[in-house]
Amino acid sequence: QVQLVESGGGLVQAGGSLRLSCLASGRTFSRYIMGWFRQAPGKERDFVATISWGGATTSYARSVKGRFTISRDNAKNTVYLQMNSLKPEDTAVYYCAADPQSFITATVDEYDYWGQGTQVTVSS
DSSP states (O other): OOOEEEEOOEEEETTOOEEEEEEEOSSOGGGSEEEEEEEOTTSOEEEEEEEOSSSSOEEEOTTTBTTEEEEEEGGGTEEEEEEOSOOGGGOEEEEEEEEOOSSOOOOGGGOOEEOOOEEEEEEO
8 A cells, every 4th residue: 555645736937847746655665656647627637757666767748748857766755746847738736646567657547546636836
């Protein structure tokens, strides 16, 4: 069982930056792939980024590639999402997700554990 708690959301102007953090409970954090997803009002939950156990492999949604960076610190049981050059269309609730599988995935349904989400609002 893994519990996830996101932090770091807030209000930022377009072009600004935020860093989201997700703290995981449990002793086997290093054996979970981790992902970030986001959901805007009235829309489905969309993939943002994912990272492998050791952090060597990552994948990004086309809309954030080159602006967002996912990373993890297994000693701290934490995964991060550095968001730069933010745009109003990045406004959403951002969710951290975890799954004990070997291969990274962008599919929402393949993640077993989810945090409560943190709001990110980008003003124009």
